[in-house]
Amino acid sequence: MEELRKAPEPANTPEPGSTVKLIKRVYRKSQTYHSAEDKIRIVLEGFRNETPKTDLCRREKIQPSVYYSWLKTFMEGGKARLKGETLRGATEDEVEKYKKDNDDLKRLAGELMLELSLLKKSVL
Numbered sequence: 001m002e003e004l005r006k007a008p009e010p011a012n013t014p015e016p017g018s019t020v021k022l023i024k025r026v027y028r029k030s031q032t033y034h035s036a037e038d039k040i041r042i043v044l045e046g047f048r049n050e051t052p053k054t055d056l057c058r059r060e061k062i063q064p065s066v067y068y069s070w071l072k073t074f075m076e077g078g079k080a081r082l083k084g085e086t087l088r089g090a091t092e093d094e095v096e097k098y099k100k101d102n103d104d105l106k107r108l109a110g111e112l113m114l115e116l117s118l119l120k121k122s123v124l
Contacts, residue, residue: 034062039070039074040074042056042060042062042067042070043067043070043071043074046067046071053067
């Protein structure tokens, strides 16, 4: 049997799947990340209505849908804050103080219960 010979592939042919990797790498590098301060600044600038939202989005290089998403998140956060639905994070010093106070109160409650039971026994 005669072997079928394949034509040699050109040297500049990319490996299978390398185009997908290239696209992902380009996409990842082209993404812009905005800090929380930047997002707040952009949303507040949109509130002021000094420039149209489209111009603001074009200048900041974001899509209008992204701006409105940030706006919604900003408004929901403000609404939750006004309702008082936020949790406050305690510092380590505060946590240690509360633990110590809790231990002291437990010890005091135990002593009082022991004293109460002794008083009850002495009355009977």
